Amino acid sequence: MSENIQIQARKRSQFIEVWRRLCRNRLAVLGMILLVVIVLVAIFADVIAPYPYDFQDYSSVFLGPCLQHPFGTDNFGRDIFSRVVYGTRISLRIAFISLAGSALVGCIVGAIAGFFGGIIDAIIMRFCDIMMAIPRMVMAISIATTLGPGLTNAMIAIAISSVPNFARVVRASTLTVKDQEYVEAAQSIGCSTARIIRKYIFPNILAPIIVQATLGVGTAIILAASLSFLGLGDPLVPEWGAMVSAARSYIRDYPHMIAFPGLAIMLSVLSLNLFGDGLRDALDPKLKK
């Protein structure tokens, strides 16, 4: 019993160390607060939104921001605030699921390439190079078009196009860790290769993976919005990109329709990038003071 408590105390103390360094960075704290608010909005969307996202009121179309409709209404008289709030849910879901997929595949592929080296490494990394030669947006669009419109397909497209970035980061970190003597020591006690990668390599390269993931969520949100903007998402759900796309024909007369979903995209990506940068600095032992 006492052993468990001790282990927990130790782990927490390491966490606190990173936490303190993170808190010293004001921008990172700002990003973190924004991120927490965004996540809370996504969770409590039902409570926060005053109207259902598909409720249409033809008596009040194109209303500017007012008390009943803080962000105004759109061409169908739908409350933009409610739609942006529900959109948080969708954007975050797409971003996190696609990111989890690409992180999983990227980590496995990158670790294999880095650990085994030689011909396997060459094949995997050249393939990644080919994928990275194509701009991510173009790549995501072409995959999404091939698979057809829809949120699931958009997620798959985003996930596939993010795999090479993860694979690169993981491979580079694996290369530095695999020549450490403790990996040789692990071999000398009879660890299997899978176990070495899982218990000796992976925990030691976690920091760059976390940073890459945090920054990757921001990119994934933009990619998701872009795909919806181009009509490759689901037209029935209030995705931010789709809202921006629908509002663009009214941009001259009713700019609030495009401003608020755009602002939501910007704030969420900004918060993730600020937080990601802060995390990178906090997790980097070289910057310890």
Added chain:
Amino acid sequence: MSVKNPDMRPELLQVKDLVIQYETSDGIVKAVNGVNFSLREGETLGLVGETGAGKTTTALGIMRLVPDPPGRIVSGQVFFEGKDLLKENKVQMRAHRGKDISMIFQDPMTSLNPVLTVGDQIAEVVRIHEKLSRADAIKRAAEMLQIVGIPAERMNEYPHQFSGGMKQRVVIAIALACSPKLIIADEPTTALDVTIQAQVLDLIHNIQQKYQTGMLMITHDLGVVAEICSKVAIMYAGYIVEYGSIEDIFEDPRHPYTKGLFGALPNLKKKVHRLSPIDGMMPDPANLPQGCPFEPRCPHRTESCTQKVPEGIEVTPGHMVRCICCAQGGGK
């Protein structure tokens, strides 16, 4: 012949004509060139030589851990309890590592995983080789820590919270956790302070005596050898140039290189103005001379030394020297 070690005990390890090479872009590096030695249970063999002589490669060869590529075990046999390790498949080999043969590494600072607690790391080897529950493995880890002189309460600490000597004790605990029959200690004290060196050596020696484990001690410190080894093999440029019991080597060194090593050691009893170092450098293992590898530095070199690598000659029973001077009855 050594009296303390009657040759009644069974052979534990027998290395025969082991050849290991690294294939690099600059050519073939001949790291180990036909090494022969054997070890009985409870015996300690000291493998001595300067940096780059192939000591560590020999050890990795026994464990079959030579990094491949570029390293390759070209030929030879490594018998462990009668079985040729070089013919075992990967799974069988993995079962030997850590269970039958374990290794103590040179630098304790880097040979522990920084993200696992030391207790977990000791338990790891137990869990790999013995069917024990997690709780039992942790219990064993605590016992092992106490055996190496670390209070069991510290098992939940991470390697960075230990000093160098303590880390080396943890490494020793990991090596001993499954009570192996053979320990390969690769310069276990090189990275430590002199006072800690003595403690760690004592610890290794006591444990080895207690459990009657065979040990291959790799070092370049003849003092360490004198303290704990019963047999010595002197390595130079991938060859064992002299091999015998500790008495043979220390009281009757025959090979000019061995003599050179002793000449370079300060002696408390003899008063010398200056120590006599061995002139020159070890030859590049990618470009070994045709003849005796020590010939360019040897004070007794002759024309015939450059012809071919001298064969090992048994000068007295169990005492092998690779020098043609000894074949001609000289070398004294």
